[in-house]
Structures are given as structure tokens and as C-alpha cells.
Amino acid sequence: MNFIDVNVGCLTLGKGRPVVVQSMTNTSTQDVGATVAQIERLMKVGCEMVRVTVPSLREIDTLSEIRSRVPAELPIVADVHYLPEVALRCAEIVEKVRINPGNYVDRPADVYSDSTTGKIAERLNPLVEVCKKNGTALRIGVNQGSLSARLKAANPNVKDALVASSMEFINVCQTLDFNQIVLSIKSSDVRTMVEATTALYDEMCKNGTVYPLHLGVTEAGNGEDGRILSAVGLGSLLLKGLGNTIRVSLTEKPENEVPVARAILQACGLRNFTTRFVACPSCGRTQYNIEEVFDKIKKRFSDYPDIKIAVMGCVVNGPGEMGDADYGYIGGANGVVNLYHKGTLVKANIPENQALDELAELITNYELRITNQQRWL
Ligand code: SF4
Numbered sequence: 001m002n003f004i005d006v007n008v009g010c011l012t013l014g015k016g017r018p019v020v021v022q023s024m025t026n027t028s029t030q031d032v033g034a035t036v037a038q039i040e041r042l043m044k045v046g047c048e049m050v051r052v053t054v055p056s057l058r059e060i061d062t063l064s065e066i067r068s069r070v071p072a073e074l075p076i077v078a079d080v081h082y083l084p085e086v087a088l089r090c091a092e093i094v095e096k097v098r099i100n101p102g103n104y105v106d107r108p109a110d111v112y113s114d115s116t117t118g119k120i121a122e123r124l125n126p127l128v129e130v131c132k133k134n135g136t137a138l139r140i141g142v143n144q145g146s147l148s149a150r151l152k153a154a155n156p157n158v159k160d161a162l163v164a165s166s167m168e169f170i171n172v173c174q175t176l177d178f179n180q181i182v183l184s185i186k187s188s189d190v191r192t193m194v195e196a197t198t199a200l201y202d203e204m205c206k207n208g209t210v211y212p213l214h215l216g217v218t219e220a221g222n223g224e225d226g227r228i229l230s231a232v233g234l235g236s237l238l239l240k241g242l243g244n245t246i247r248v249s250l251t252e253k254p255e256n257e258v259p260v261a262r263a264i265l266q267a268c269g270l271r272n273f274t275t276r277f278v279a280c281p282s283c284g285r286t287q288y289n290i291e292e293v294f295d296k297i298k299k300r301f302s303d304y305p306d307i308k309i310a311v312m313g314c315v316v317n318g319p320g321e322m323g324d325a326d327y328g329y330i331g332g333a334n335g336v337v338n339l340y341h342k343g344t345l346v347k348a349n350i351p352e353n354q355a356l357d358e359l360a361e362l363i364t365n366y367e368l369r370i371t372n373q374q375r376w377l
Helices: 032-044 057-069 084-090 117-134 149-154 158-175 190-207 223-238 254-267 290-300 352-376
Strands: 006-008 011-013 020-024 049-053 076-079 096-099 137-143 181-186 214-217 245-248 276-279 308-312 327-331 336-341 344-351
Touching: 006 137, 006 181, 020 254, 032 049, 032 057, 032 254, 049 057, 057 076, 057 084, 084 096, 084 117, 096 117, 117 137, 117 158, 137 158, 149 158, 158 181, 158 190, 181 190, 181 214, 190 214, 190 223, 214 223, 223 245, 223 254, 245 254, 276 290, 290 308, 290 327, 290 352, 327 352, 336 352, 344 352
Parallel strands: 020 049, 020 245, 049 076, 076 096, 096 137, 137 181, 214 245, 276 308, 308 327
Antiparallel strands: 006 011, 327 336, 336 344
């Protein structure tokens, strides 16, 4: 199997590489100040690649200015929807250009109708040439909303039509000897997105060449609903090993998307951004205010991405149920706490009001020791 690595500025997307957190600005691209300020806020919360919409040639100069003002370590993706000539210009400025296959075939009334691979290749070739010359990657974003009558007629099942459209563009890029492509399938229906993306991955495997995938659930909404939709959609694919960049789309300020994306990656065990916590739900055996203590522990000990801390409600089942946690805080009866390290009781019967300081000392001592050992290895 040939797994393709795609370079997007200083990042490389591909098998075995970290899954990259992406977000998208919602400022006008003509407003350089507001867009750069929003990108800076996104970088502060951990965004690693940012998408900026470029609806027309009017935004080309401002895109260029934005690129020059944003640090080079943050790749910019130009989102181009309608005009191939805009994509051409963007490919000279930013590290990746997102196109919709619908823009490269017969437009506008009968998108895709009567098109052939040869015709698509002819239209896509100028862009591919600019990408090759500038080291720019392309994202082929297939969208349920712009599937052609031709593909729909040939593939009554939406999932099959989305896969057929993606494979058509993969074939075109292969004809043009261009492999710096990332694929994505957009649908606001989570099941369709998951099934179509999985089917696309299987189809690429069948053909022997696998390109990176960008994952996102579009129109997920906001609040808890939007977060759950994204967690279900992205999480189910990530757990299968699919996905190289992700975006959590929320109808909120973009800065809110990044922590959710990072939490999903961490929950899937793919990247660690903060301390990993486990806590039991508590039950009738719990004899202390576990909710309050857990909140305090999360606030105080959130900056250890390499460790897992368990907060358990009782000494009866707590030690057994905290699994592979590095540190365990187990509340007992009568206001005392037991602390564990790697499953072993290391501090017993500590008064609750001293327990957090004792935990801090424990973590500092062990983590310092590990750091020192690593230094001497
Ligand atoms: S660890 Fe103890 S307190 Fe927590 S849920 Fe299990 S039995 Fe209940």
C-alpha cells in the first residue's frame, strides 16, 4: 500500500503523523486586521492550520497581506468555491487550496453532466501546474450539495456518489502526476459522512494509493449538540485510524472549535494536549464531595500531558477501577485521602485539606525524577 505524505507548509499530513487541528476564520478576508487578529487568537488556543475564505479575486491582495503577517509555522488554506481563476492565484500565496470538484466541470446548471476525466484534467491542469511549482497542496472537498446529476444517476446511493466523485478527482490528479492532495467528504448527516469517508478510504486501499483525509461534520450547530455531533462523527473515524486533519465546525466563534477538536483527539488517544483525567461517577459509597475535588484537581494539575490522574470515590473499588492511571486520589471515610502512584498506595490517611498539596508534591517528585532520568539516558 502506498500511503502518501502531503506537505502543507511546515506540516506533513500522512500515516503515522499527528492529526492536525484546523479551524476557519469567519471575518471578512478583505479586513486584514480583523482576520489576522482572529488567526492570532486561534493560534493561542492551539490551532495548527487555518482556513480562510477567498470568494473572489478582490480578496487576493488581502490574502497575500494576511499570509505575510501570520507566522509561517501556521499554514493557511484558501477556501475557494466558485472560481478556478481564484484558486490559481491562491495557490501562489498560501500552502493549501481547497477546491470543490464542481468548479472544474461543466457549470453552472448541470454540474458534472457529460464531463469526462479528460475534460476535468484539462480544466484542473493549470491549477496543478501552479501547485507543483509552488509546493502547494490541494484539498478536494466533495460536497453532497453539489453532486452532479450524472454521478447521482450512476450512483443512486449518496454515499456511492460521494465516493465516485472523490475517486474521479483522484484519477484526474494521478493522470496529471500530482499527489499532494487531501480528500474530504462533506455532509451535514453524520452517518453519511462517516460511511462515505470509510468507503472512500476502502476504495483508495483497493486502488493501492491512500491520500490523507480531512474530517469535519458540517452544519453541526452549537453548544452541546454541535460538540456531540462532531465527537461522534470525527471520533468514529479517528478510532478506525482515518483522518489526518480535523475541524470541529461550530456556530460559535472559531476559537471555541479548537479546544473541542483537541479534546476529541485526546479522547481517541491520538494526541495528548493536557493531563488525562479519569474519575468515577461516585455512588452511595462516596463519602466526600468528589465533584468539587475533581474540579479543583483538574484546574490545578492540567498541564501534564504525559500523565493520567484518577479521582475515585471510595477505597472499596477505587484502587481496582482506576486502571492504568499514573496517580490516584482516593477519598475515604472520615475526611482522609489515600494517594497512589502506578497502582501502589504511597500516602495513606492524609487529611483532606492537605491532600492536594501532597498530590502536587508526589507528582513533582516523580515527574522530576523521570525528567532527570531521561536527561541522563
Ligand atoms: S469507585 Fe467507589 S465510589 Fe466510585 S463508583 Fe465505584 S464503588 Fe462508587
